[in-house]
Amino acid sequence: MNIVQQLVAEFQLKEFQVVNTMKLIDEGNTIPFIARYRKEQTGELSDIVLRDLSDRLNYLRNLEGRKEEVIRLIDQQEKLTPELEEKVNKASTIQEVEDIYRPFRPKRRTRATIAKEKGLEPLANLIYGQTLTTDEIQVRAADYINDEKEVQTLEDALNGAMDIIAETVSDNADYRKQIRSITYKEGVIISKATDAEVASVYDMYYDFREAVKTIADHRVLAINRGEKEEYLKVKLDINEEAIISYLKRKIISNKAVSNSYIENAIQDAYKRLISPSIEREIRVILTEKAEEKAIRVFGENLKKLLLQPPVKDKVVMGFDPAYRTGCKIAIVDGTGKLLDTTTIYPTAPQNDVIGSKNKLKELIENYNVDIIAIGNGTASRESELIIAEMIKELKKPVYYMIVSEAGASVYSASEVAAKEYPNINVSLRGAISIARRLQDPLAELVKIEPKHVGVGQYQHDVNQKRLDEALTGVVEDCVNSVGVDLNTASPSLLQYVSGITKTVAENIVRFREEEGIFTNRQQLKKVKRLGPSAFVQCAGFLRITDGDTPLDNTSVHPESYAAAEALLNIVSFPLKKLDNKTLNELKEKLNSINVETMAEALKIGLPTLKDIIKELKKPGRDPREEMPKPLFRTDVLKLEDLKVDMVLNGTVRNVIDFGAFIDIGIKNDGLVHISELSDRFIKNPMDVVSIGDIVNVKVIGIDFKKGRVSLSMKGIQQNN
Template identity: 45%
Template sequence: MEHLIAPIAKELNISVNQIKSTLALLEEGNTVPFIARYRKEMTGGLDEEQIRVISEKYEYQAALTKRKEDVARLIETQGKLTDEIKAQLAACTKLSQIEDIYRPYQQKRKTRATDAVAKGLKPFAEWMLTLPKQGNVENEAAKYLNEKVTTAEEALQGARDILAEMASDDLEIRKKLQDSMNNYGKIVTKEKKKHEDERKVYKMYYDFTSRVISIPNHCIMAMDRAEKEKVITVSIQFDEQYCINWAIRRFTKNRESIVKEQIEMAVTDGIKRLAIPSIENTIRAELSERAQKSSIDVFSMNLERLLLQPPMKNKTILGFDPAFRTGCKLAVIDKTGKMLTVSVIYPHQPNARVQEAKRILLDLCTRYPIDIIAIGNGTASRESEKFVAEFIRENKLNIAFTMVSEAGASVYSASKLAREEFPDLHVEQRSAISIARRILDPLAELIKIDPQSIGVGQYQHDLPASQLKQRLDFVVSKAVNLVGVNVNTASPELLKNVSGLSAASAKSIVDYRDSNGGISSRKELIKIPKIGAKSFQQAAGFLRIEDGSEILDRTSIHPESYDAAYHVLKELTVDPQQIGSLQAQEKAAGADREQLMKVCGLDEYTLNDILEAIAAPLRDYRDSYDAPLLRSDILEMEDLKVNEKLEGTVRNVVDFGAFVDIGMHEDGLVHISNMSKEKFSHPSEIVSVGDIITVWVKKIDEEKQKVQLTMLEP
């Protein structure tokens, strides 16, 4: 196990013991959120991402070790395993390197070389490798003529085919080619004569060159897609002749020989016909894998920030789902997310019943104490935003509006879950409710939608589906457990993502609370069917009971630490009923932590968590992020001036920059080059989805209705 862990520790810059403890906890069936929150003393405070990476890298190291053992065994069965091969296998850090070592020994499908061997020409090829100085090659070839090989040229061709495959399989030659392509090669793309790219989506790649070693991930993704759609061809160009000459010298050892010309022909053929296409495919696959991993990282990071947007607590919200022909669907929800009413208006063409629309909207604003109008950002969104801004201004209402991403709203609205929740409503009306709820409590609403439908990634349809799903499911689980859930109000969709729970146990909790009028304490959870001791241990700390019989049930303190928490409260002379008060905050802040650790027998991590919970029992992790940007007026393209200062919301972060909603029809792009004067490697180091940022207008393209932005003050 030690040899598997050491490379991971070095790569992640953490101790071997931290990895051992983490793997042991995972082996015992503990979830990542539980380990990250309640076993910090064992992992040295590793977070969810570090634990996930440890698990993934350990699995890869285990697979690498198993493949090394398998290849060594397979070579040994042929009686060809040497100390040199053992050392080469031991040094491998990638599966592709192991396959290159195994290549000369693996059973091959029928090739020109295997065909030549079957015809009895292997001894002839081996004779050539002795580099004879005297004699006649044709005369030697004549010795190998038989019913399958009828001419000297056929014998020579067969021997060259065998030598060509040997050159292609040679480990050092393959390393040389790989090094040349990776470090000195260029990716070159060319436009195909006939293709379907009417909108010139891939115009940048019609004639594009980039060094292999430094090509950006988003360029790889774009090229892969353009190649798949048969718009371009992609190749790697490098100094082939240098590598061929190097390989020839390796085979001829710079000696003069009567077979030198034959060997030169064979090696050249082996490299051009066999090795280069094979290695180019490997490098292209590794580049694609790297780019896909980066895209999955970006997608998961964006999704996490979207899920963790701060809720607009205690607000009555009107959801506004824009459309032209079919009308704009409206839905009012109260401060708990309960639907109060639905309606429809037709403020836009082709119907354009503007005054009637304003009357209906005013009636809703008069009947209900609406604080915010949440407008979906789909079709007719900016026209609807203009209509709403004008309506608020005309009626002098103290109401703000905000744009809300409606990605996935239609998916939810047509789902079984939405039909069960609102069986009497149309799909569009359900969508308006979803849009409103997305700012009341983004996590609780977005959890109902397949993460892949939320639309905060790049090239998501080109990513390996299973890897993407696994990673996004992890992000959803991480977000839910970071925030915690109210066990008496959470939906089954929210509950099933809690550490230690499943869809079945989540339904069991909902059924139990419906039958018993609620759950009054965490202890009561153990009575619920499908909640065993392990499930209780993993889930209890993330399930909150705000008005229960046990005051600590409202906090993030785990029941296993209640005795210790009461001991801390006693030492601080804080009454349990006072947790969260100003006095409790002051006592927690001024505590002698070293003394408390000794007296209460606690480790540093658990004590810090207890003190934090005593000071802020209902703290919401999401409050540290920017709340949605509320507006009361709109921005038109003609209003904009170059160098004008604006505030906007980051909607999506990608490899080449960030898209920012500044209130225009289309989001503006801040290119990576316009983000910071400091050195950084990815836009995610500068901004995140949901951030409210200051930008300046860099360029206005009125024809395309696009705006380029900069975060660098002019």
């Protein structure tokens, strides 16, 4: 296999793009760095394409490695033929390679291997050769009766021979490939209740059937979980007779001497050996496909969540609701610095609403609080009602927002939190996290393992290693696309910067503490364990405000500083004037140049020049500022306030395969089913909405008993 040509064809790229990307990856460059600073080499491939290409490259290399290993193992058995070697080399998947290797793989003792030990393989070959009639087979079989080998009867000899034939049929790679294909195209997944009288969240699958080729990914994961929790029994249904007929057509070549022995062996091969194996493989295929979809959805949701716009320069009160142990309160200033903490008891069993309100009012007045961030966990509904009432009693305008507290408890007990707030009680750290994740979701949420952020679907059921890898990649892309303030970033944030390890991130913070703030990017070279390669990888993503050069506050890489300064000289704009006050003047100058001619004059690539110009036009730009702003509230809705056809605005909290959950200001988020997201047909809810979007929705159904609200966006005018 020519891996380069394979990738060119699959990704519809030019050969130079694939060759250069492979080289860059092999040299140890990170995906964010390649995507941002090596656009000329890759032909401006996005980070998404680069990650997909990297994953596929890894698979193809593993495939080639497995082919070489299988060829070597078969050769060691002195069974390798030119035809077999060619077949292995032509295989396009690891599954195909394993199918070919199956007959040669060392086996545990099977019925067939036991029969071979009894000397029955020649008899099996005679039957499989299809040159003898039934009567002739029985005559020849008598020669294999041998008490010493425990072949005491004619039936023993024939049964052993059929076991060998069954395994031979089962090990045939071509038959398996075709049966797997038929099963995938025509098979049906069936699930039944283990006990129909027991109610569970899986009741829709108590008598369920759907074609393998069309079953939705989220239903596969739901069925898997129901089976694991022993609420469901699951099987795969297929037309057995059609497959057995296929095998007979392929195997029985001489109908004139066709015999029941070979037909029985074929049936046994399918029912005992092939069918269970293929069913397991199909279930694995469905699960892996569903897991990849779930991981991709989680990743896309996580990206939108991390790139939510920061709420800058606002004093925020973090409110972590609870019952018996009290609601934890933390106040942070506009930079995220902790100002105060306390605990109040407005909820059951204490129900000290008046005392709690008075305490909150005192804190709001003392610290001039602007926004209250309420965690959405236990007692959130009751807390929201109290906050909404209190806001009406205040003299100054204060708003609140419900914030996901997913992972807050994980953070509270983490080593990161202990280092940040060693003298703060673990229970209060969650309130700090809730406040700070409203101020800067990216900077705060990177302190938590991505899988605990809570914007996925069935995230605990998927391959955890693959999930961690994918989500780490998403966080890396987000952190590097935004950029990191070198003088304020935490180690948790720094370690996601291209080229920076956890140890180097801690060394950067230690350098700040010992040497003072960074005034230029070149000082990074003095940080322990940050070598030349790491510097090249990370420098462009680290920002320094008010440093020695304004370029350090942009994503212009130090390797392009000379080109950037030459450009500014050509347009007669001194570098020292580069700040937000002079942007309009600089924009006019830069808009007047011919970029193609300028790129040639500066001897740099056109993509790099365009990026330099973009950065010079808006130094210190934060791409998150272009995202929809958070929706703040001052009052609360009760479920009883809702009526069908009522139109409300809300915030998209989660997007899954079958729709989107919208925060409309009641306790539980409302669901917009995929069929209600748009007037046109859509396959993917993410084609219409993303986490953080502010949308208008209409109430189309209310289940007061279950506290559920069904919403629709059909025919509703949106704001954007």
